[in-house]
Amino acid sequence: MGKIITISREFGSGGRELGKRLADVLGYDYYDKEIIEEISKNKNLDKDYVEKCLDNQFWKSVPLSFGRTFTMIKSNTIRDNLLISVQEILLDIARSDKDCVIVGRNADIILNEYNPFKIFVYADIESKINRCIERMDEKENKTRKNIEHQIKSIDKSRMNSREILTDINWKDLSQYHIAINTTDWDLKQLANTLSNVINNWFMVK
Amino acid sequence: MGKIITISREFGSGGRELGKRLADVLGYDYYDKEIIEEISKNKNLDKDYVEKCLDNQFWKSVPLSFGRTFTMIKSNTIRDNLLISVQEILLDIARSDKDCVIVGRNADIILNEYNPFKIFVYADIESKINRCIERMDEKENKTRKNIEHQIKSIDKSRMNSREILTDINWKDLSQYHIAINTTDWDLKQLANTLSNVINNWFMVK
Numbered sequence: 350m351g352k353i354i355t356i357s358r359e360f361g362s363g364g365r366e367l368g369k370r371l372a373d374v375l376g377y378d379y380y381d382k383e384i385i386e387e388i389s390k391n392k393n394l395d396k397d398y399v400e401k402c403l404d405n406q407f408w409k410s411v412p413l414s415f416g417r418t419f420t421m422i423k424s425n426t427i428r429d430n431l432l433i434s435v436q437e438i439l440l441d442i443a444r445s446d447k448d449c450v451i452v453g454r455n456a457d458i459i460l461n462e463y464n465p466f467k468i469f470v471y472a473d474i475e476s477k478i479n480r481c482i483e484r485m486d487e488k489e490n491k492t493r494k495n496i497e498h499q500i501k502s503i504d505k506s507r508m509n510s511r512e513i514l515t516d517i518n519w520k521d522l523s524q525y526h527i528a529i530n531t532t533d534w535d536l537k538q539l540a541n542t543l544s545n546v547i548n549n550w551f552m553v554k
Numbered sequence: 555m556g557k558i559i560t561i562s563r564e565f566g567s568g569g570r571e572l573g574k575r576l577a578d579v580l581g582y583d584y585y586d587k588e589i590i591e592e593i594s595k596n597k598n599l600d601k602d603y604v605e606k607c608l609d610n611q612f613w614k615s616v617p618l619s620f621g622r623t624f625t626m627i628k629s630n631t632i633r634d635n636l637l638i639s640v641q642e643i644l645l646d647i648a649r650s651d652k653d654c655v656i657v658g659r660n661a662d663i664i665l666n667e668y669n670p671f672k673i674f675v676y677a678d679i680e681s682k683i684n685r686c687i688e689r690m691d692e693k694e695n696k697t698r699k700n701i702e703h704q705i706k707s708i709d710k711s712r713m714n715s716r717e718i719l720t721d722i723n724w725k726d727l728s729q730y731h732i733a734i735n736t737t738d739w740d741l742k743q744l745a746n747t748l749s750n751v752i753n754n755w756f757m758v759k
C-alpha cells in the first residue's frame with residue numbers, strides 16, 4: 350500500500366504550498382488541482398465550474414450517507430455527480446499504491462481505511478491575510494477587510510463540506526495526527542523538518 | 555533570552571514523558587513536579603496538598619485578572635496564594651534565561667511574552683487508557699471505565715483552569731505552534747524527530 354499524506358488547511362495558511370513542498374522533499378506524487386482537472390476532463394466540464402460547484406455552500410443539501418458508506422447517491426444533480434467523481438478519483442489514487450500527498454477534498458475521511466498521515470495546517474489571521482496579499486493579482490483591488498471576509502467565507506464552506514462526512518468539527522484535533530501553525534515558518538524549512546517526522550511516523554506505524 | 559518550550563497535554567497522552575525526553579534530547583532544563591516541590595518548600599506545605607489545591611475545580615472562583623495582567627490578587631486564601639506562587643516561579647524560570655521545557659501550569663499563557671514554543675499533546679481515548687493502565691500501581695484496582703472517568707475529570711479541571719487565564723478554549727489550536735497526536739508514536743522516537751522541528755523553529759523565529 351502506498352503512503353498517503355492528507356492535508357486539511359485553513360484558507361491562506363500555506364497548506365497547499367506545504368503539501369507541494371512535502372511531495373517534492375519526499376518524492377511523493379502530489380494531488381490538488383489535479384483532481385478538479387481530472388473531473389473536468391472526464392465530464393467535459395469547465396474547470397472553474399467544477400471547482401465552484403464543489404466549493405460552494407450547497408454542500409449542505411447532500412445526504413449524510415455520502416462518504417461514510419460509500420454508497421452511490423441516487424441523485425442526478427451535477428454537483429452530486431461531481432462529489433461521487435471526487436470520491437472515485439481519490440479511491441483510484443489510493444489504489445494505485447503510489448506514495449502521495451493530497452491537499453483538501455476531505456481525502457483524510459474518504460481514504461481513512463488507507464491509513465493516511467493526516468495533517469491540519471493553520472495560521473494566525475494576520476499571517477493568512479498577508480499571504481493572500483502576496484499572491485494577489487496586481488489587477489485585484491481588495492482591502493485587508495475584503496480578504497479577511499473571503500478567508501472566513503471559504504473556511505466556513507470547508508467546514509460545511511466536512512460536516513457532511515463526519516459529525517466531528519473540522520478543527521477538532523482528534524481527526525489529525527499533527528496540526529501545524531505556519532505563522533512563523535519559512536515553508537521550505539518547515540517541509541524539510543516535517544518530512545522527517547512523517548518518515549518516522551510511517552516507520553513506527 | 556532562554557528558549558522555552560511549553561507543553562499542554564491531555565491526561566494520559568504522554569505529554570509529560572514527551573516533555574522529559576525533549577528536555578533530554580535538547581539539553582534543556584525540565585520543570586513539572588519541580589514547580590509544586592518549590593512551592594511546597596517555600597510555603598512549608600505538603601506537596602500533595604499543594605498539587606490538590608492547584609488542580610481542583612475551585613479554580614473557577616479565581617478573579618479573571620489573574621495571569622492576564624500579572625496583578626497580584628488581593629486575597630488571602632491559600633489557593634490564591636499558591637496560584638501567585640506558580641506565576642512567580644514560572645517568571646523566575648523565564649528570567650533565568652536558561653533553555654527549558656515546562657509541562658502544564660498554563661505556562662504558555664503566563665510566559666507568553668517570552669515567546670515560548672507552545673505544544674499541545676493529545677491522543678485517542680483508548681491509547682490514553684492503555685497508558686494509564688501501564689503506569690497503574692499494582693495495588694490499584696481500576697477498571698477501564700474508572701480510568702476513562704478519571705481522564706475526563708482531570709481534563710475538565712485543566713480546561714477550567716485555562717478559562718481563568720484566557721477566553722479561548724483549551725483545545726483551540728490558535729494558541730499553539732504545534733499539536734501532536736501521540737497515539738501511534740514511540741515517544742522516544744517522537745522526541746528525537748520533534749526536537750529538530752523545534753530547533754528549526756527557534757532558528758527562524
